Amino acid sequence: DIQMTQSPSSLSASVGVRVTITCRASQSISSYLNWYQQKPGKAPKLLIYAASSLQSGVPSRFSGSGSGTDFTLTISSLQPEDFATYYCQKSYSTPYTFGQGTKVEIK
Amino acid sequence: QVQLQESGPGLVKPSGTLSLTCVVSGGSISSSNWWSWVRQPPGKGLEWIGEIYHSGSTNYNPSLKSRVTISVDKSNNQFSLKLSSVTAADTAVYYCARLSIAVARGIDYWGQGTLVTVSS
Numbered sequence: 001d002i003q004m005t006q007s008p009s010s011l012s013a014s015v016g017v018r019v020t021i022t023c024r025a026s027q028s029i030s031s032y033l034n035w036y037q038q039k040p041g042k043a044p045k046l047l048i049y050a051a052s053s054l055q056s057g058v059p060s061r062f063s064g065s066g067s068g069t070d071f072t073l074t075i076s077s078l079q080p081e082d083f084a085t086y087y088c089q090k091s092y093s094t095p096y097t098f099g100q101g102t103k104v105e106i107k
Numbered sequence: 108q109v110q111l112q113e114s115g116p117g118l119v120k121p122s123g124t125l126s127l128t129c130v131v132s133g134g135s136i137s138s139s140n141w142w143s144w145v146r147q148p149p150g151k152g153l154e155w156i157g158e159i160y161h162s163g164s165t166n167y168n169p170s171l172k173s174r175v176t177i178s179v180d181k182s183n184n185q186f187s188l189k190l191s192s193v194t195a196a197d198t199a200v201y202y203c204a205r206l207s208i209a210v211a212r213g214i215d216y217w218g219q220g221t222l223v224t225v226s227s
Contacts (some may be wrong), residue, residue, distance in 0.1 A: 001169065034213040036153075043202055043217035044153065050211035087153055091212035094166040096143075098153040 002026050004090055006099035012107040019075040021102045023088035028068045032092035035064055035073045038101075039084045047086075048073065078104070109134040111203045111218035119197075119225050125190040129203030129218055136184045137161040141206040143214065144177060144188045146199040154199075158206060159186055193225045 003026040013019050023033065031051040036044035046055045048064035051071055061076040075082055083106055088099040115127035129142070136142060144156040157167035159177045167175050176189040190197060201223055205216040 032211060034211065036214070038153075043204075043220055044214070045217075046210065046213045046215050049213035053210070055210060055213070055215070089153075089155075089213075091206075094155075094158070095168040095170075096155040096158075096206075096212070098155065101152045 001095060002029060002090060002092070002097060004088055004097050004099040006086075006088055006102050008102060009100065010103040010105065012105045013078055014107045015078055015080055017078050019078050019082075019104060021073045021086055021088075021104075023066075023071045023073070023099050025069045025071075025090060029090045029092035031067045032090055033064075033066065033071045034089045034091055035062075036087045036089065037082075037084045038087065044087060049091075075104075080106075109205060109216045111205065111216055113201060113203050113218045113221040115221065115223070117222060117224060119193055119223060120227055121194055121225055123193055123225075125188070125193050125197060125201075125223055125225070127188045127201055127203070127221065127223070128185055129187070130183070130185045131205075132184070136179060136186065137181055139208055141212070142177075142179070142186045143204045143206050145202045145204055145214070145217075146197075147202070147220075148196075148199045156188065156190075156201075195225050197223070198225045199223060 033051045035048040038044040052064045141158040143158040179186045200220040202220045203218040204214045
């Protein structure tokens, strides 16, 4: 099975800064990579699909890039409501494995 | 607006079978989407369990395949999960979800989640 590895596992950042989270696949998954945001006690929310497509209703400060094995989620200017845990997920083939998550905390 | 709602026992005994149902409203389960189960142990990450199409075709996570059955009930617009021989390691919040071809098989709709505890 293809493994998904996110880095960092957690980060501390201030409001207004640019944040980058990385996801690496153990083998090529083309652009079949999705990003989710999860807040405590809530279901995850789809932010980015197909590596770089913004889901409807998601603020434009979120962006995704990459293909093959290396992918990036960028938040251009961190807002208070963005403090959450972020997960990548491959949808290239089953099983649709998730990364282990990146917790973004307030500095 | 599609909505998904999980239901089932919140407590299951070790070695027993976990059974959950997800009712879909605001859309047809016979649409061109896959319907999935995802779980999350307390304080941990997300694990994809499996998926089903309205035709009955299924795909399961190999790590759980020997214990999992997902079925669909088109007449009631719902799908179900059964996980057998459960242990404490199966304690988790279980989410039902929709995988949409329109978003490259991303999960665009989720249920609220239901906590299932495995304990005697």
